[in-house]
Amino acid sequence: MNTLKAGFIGTGVMGKSMALHLLQKYENLSVYTRTKEKAGELLKAGATWSDSPGELASKVDILFSIVGYPHDVSEIYFGENGILHNGSEGLIAVDMTTSKPALAQEIFKTAKLNGIHTLDAPVSGGDTGARNGTLSIMVGGDEGVYEKALPYMKAFGSNIRYHGEAGSGQHTKMANQIAIASNMIGVCEALVYARKAGLDLEAVLKTISGGAAGSWSLSNLAPRMVACDFEPGFYVKHFIKDMGIALEEADTMGLALPGLSLAKELYEELSSAGAADDGTQALIKIWNE
Template structure:
């Protein structure tokens, strides 16, 4: 997703520095005009706005808070935008430290998968100060369409947890519906023509169900990353004394799926447990 988002920024005319742990993944961006930086520290010191989207909260912590991380190398008055789905508590910690250094901080996790990233149609859920949001809004508008400031730092992450909680139970329903259609002797693709436009309609039903039917389990969004997201959501819900049985069930099923060797498959591979 990150490469597609960066590509859209380049094509929109922005000057882009780039760094990844695996340089080969950035070759296409470099060929399009991005400037390669050899470290996070070098990238931060040569940039006015740093945008990150990585795998896990531990990666976010390393990128921003380590000695050679962003916050120790970015100049005052700059902006950080973390678009990783991460821990709300970690987000608030990073924002607090950034504020002490005179750095503007926004958390802006996204939804829309690989398709939304490629097409610049991501949903972007933002937490942070209104003025910082207004300043970087043109960047968000290159990457997404539904862009909403939800509140102070951490609000973007909490909103993404709501998103993932909704998807978690919905994915079970999508898998059960397709399996039911097949067992009933129906053409599941024809069934989708009816139910995707009615009350059952959802992004997952429209975009992932066809992949399930075709046996296409290539990742738009990895199983292992969805497990990470659901784990954060469940832990955060427990901190708020909130019971989430649908989330717990979905997490347990995806953990079974990962244990069977599917952690690097797309989330639509959940249908394998039902078949």
């Protein structure tokens, strides 16, 4: 098999596990993250270090990035030491950050002028999916480029789907976040109700998770709520960012999304109370107060 030289930018809660899977499967991996210490485990495992996104882009054939916010994506792609100014012709750059569809389209167009191929490929599944290599990946861009990148995405994803032109991956992720937002309110209210009724919460979860109420959040995040485990698999602050993008996109389409609006208000209340760096399951704190 002709193996491409691979790179990874961003080694946070999810990125580190994703990069480890890539390293274990393909062995050659260059990494960059703003805080080098966060890449320590990867470097010990055999990854090589790059001092900037541009340096990394200049020495690999395919790279993946997952950073925090759209402005971080803009910086690593458009900055002087970024991917588009320094990547070699033919490079495949896959951004897995949840970001704005319009930004994905702008990156795609600019990259094409430089002979670089890009995909927008946000992920879902949180820290658990990243650790287990079972992430859902939603991809937009040229289908031929998607086919070339697919074997590498399979290192950390199990539900990978092509959705269309540049920006389509981001639009699909917005649909994903909209579904999760209202569901998280339902999960919290179900637990609060069961507790008030004097029920065994663990028994309730085992029962309702296997029925029509079942969801990823109910199976994976509700047990953390019961255990008062608010460690981040996905940050509250990043979920607020995602919901904001979704509401902006909905507004341009003339759509009203009252469930999403309520969820964003509740998460902003939670963030204002000091929980911005908690996991999204911390929403239960609003009812626990």
